[in-house]
Amino acid sequence: MIYPARIHKGDTIGVIAPASPVIRKELYRGITFFEEMGLYVKLGKHIDQERGYLAGTDQERLADMHAMFADPSVKAIFCARGGYGTGRMAAEIDYDLIRKHPKIFWGYSDITYLHTAIRQTTGLVTFHGPMVASDIAKADFAELSANLFEQLFFPTKLCYSEAVSPLQVFVPGEATGELVGGNLSLLVSTLGTPHEIDTEGKLLLLEDIGEEPYRVDAMLNQLKLAGKLCHVAGMIIGDFALPTPKKEKPSLSLDQVFQHYFAELNCPVMSGFKIGHCTPNFSVPLGVKATLSTSKKTLVINAGVK
Structure with a gap:
C-alpha cells in the first residue's frame, strides 16, 4: 500500500465536488472548520457547477480532481459532499497521476466508488469520513468526529470500542485484515466492472442510508451470489440510517436481514x-x-498516514 504524507498546520488542502452539487453557504461553513485548524483551503475550479444531480459535467468534476492531485501546493483532498456521480468518472481517472502524487483523499457515501477504484488500482490508502458541506457544516457536528481529523496530522492507531457505541456480535471471533468497503449500494454498483470490490481476506465495512430492509436484503444477496461474502476475514457493520418501513407493507427487521446473511x-x-x-x-x-x-x-486500525 501507498501511505499518504501527513499534513501540517499551514498546509493547503483542496476541496472538490466529484458527485452532486453543493450549497455554497454550507460549503463555507465547512471551510471555516479547516481554517480554524490552521489550514488554507483551495476550491476546485468547477465546484459551483450544477448539471442536474451532478456538480458539473463528468469532465469538469474529473478535471478538478486531477488538478488537486497534480498541484504540489495541495497536501490533501477533501470531498464537499456525496450524492451521485463518482462512478461515471472512474474509467477516465488518471491513476498514474494519483500513483505519482499520492495524497490524503477523504470522503464517504458516493465517494466509496472512488475509494475502491483508487485503492485497487494504485494502492493508495484513502479515508472514509465526514465531508465538508454535508457534514462538517452542520451545527450538530460531533466533537468526536472533529477530533478524528487529528489522525491526518499524526500517525495514529485508532481503537473503536463500546466507549463510542454499543456493539452487537453476530458471529464471534477475531481476525486481522485490510480494511475495505464503505457504502453498500456503491459497492454493489462496482460488481461486474473493472473496479469490482475485492473482499478476499479483507475486513469488509458496510454502511448505507435510506434503504429499507428489503433493499438491504437485495444488495447483500447480490454480494453473496457474487462471492463477495464467502472469503472475507471479517464483517464490520456500520450505520444504516433507515426510513421507517411503510406500515401497510410487511417487513423483516434489519437485524433479521443481517442474521440471514451473516x-x-x-x-x-x-x-x-x-x-x-x-x-x-x-x-x-x-x-x-x-x-x-x-x-x-x-x-x-493502523495509522493511515506516514
Missing part, C-alpha cells in the same frame, strides 16, 4: 459501528491493516 459466515461479524451517515461519524483509513475482536468488542 450468521453462518466463518468469520467474526459485529454491528453497531457509528461509521457512515450518522452522528458521530467515526472516520477510518481504508487499505490499512485492522483487527476485529468480538470478545474485546474492539476494532483496532
Whole structure:
C-alpha cells in the first residue's frame, strides 16, 4: 500500500465536488472548520457547477480532481459532499497521476466508488469520513468526529470500542485484515466492472442510508451470489440510517436481514459501528491493516498516514 504524507498546520488542502452539487453557504461553513485548524483551503475550479444531480459535467468534476492531485501546493483532498456521480468518472481517472502524487483523499457515501477504484488500482490508502458541506457544516457536528481529523496530522492507531457505541456480535471471533468497503449500494454498483470490490481476506465495512430492509436484503444477496461474502476475514457493520418501513407493507427487521446473511459466515461479524451517515461519524483509513475482536468488542486500525 501507498501511505499518504501527513499534513501540517499551514498546509493547503483542496476541496472538490466529484458527485452532486453543493450549497455554497454550507460549503463555507465547512471551510471555516479547516481554517480554524490552521489550514488554507483551495476550491476546485468547477465546484459551483450544477448539471442536474451532478456538480458539473463528468469532465469538469474529473478535471478538478486531477488538478488537486497534480498541484504540489495541495497536501490533501477533501470531498464537499456525496450524492451521485463518482462512478461515471472512474474509467477516465488518471491513476498514474494519483500513483505519482499520492495524497490524503477523504470522503464517504458516493465517494466509496472512488475509494475502491483508487485503492485497487494504485494502492493508495484513502479515508472514509465526514465531508465538508454535508457534514462538517452542520451545527450538530460531533466533537468526536472533529477530533478524528487529528489522525491526518499524526500517525495514529485508532481503537473503536463500546466507549463510542454499543456493539452487537453476530458471529464471534477475531481476525486481522485490510480494511475495505464503505457504502453498500456503491459497492454493489462496482460488481461486474473493472473496479469490482475485492473482499478476499479483507475486513469488509458496510454502511448505507435510506434503504429499507428489503433493499438491504437485495444488495447483500447480490454480494453473496457474487462471492463477495464467502472469503472475507471479517464483517464490520456500520450505520444504516433507515426510513421507517411503510406500515401497510410487511417487513423483516434489519437485524433479521443481517442474521440471514451473516450468521453462518466463518468469520467474526459485529454491528453497531457509528461509521457512515450518522452522528458521530467515526472516520477510518481504508487499505490499512485492522483487527476485529468480538470478545474485546474492539476494532483496532493502523495509522493511515506516514
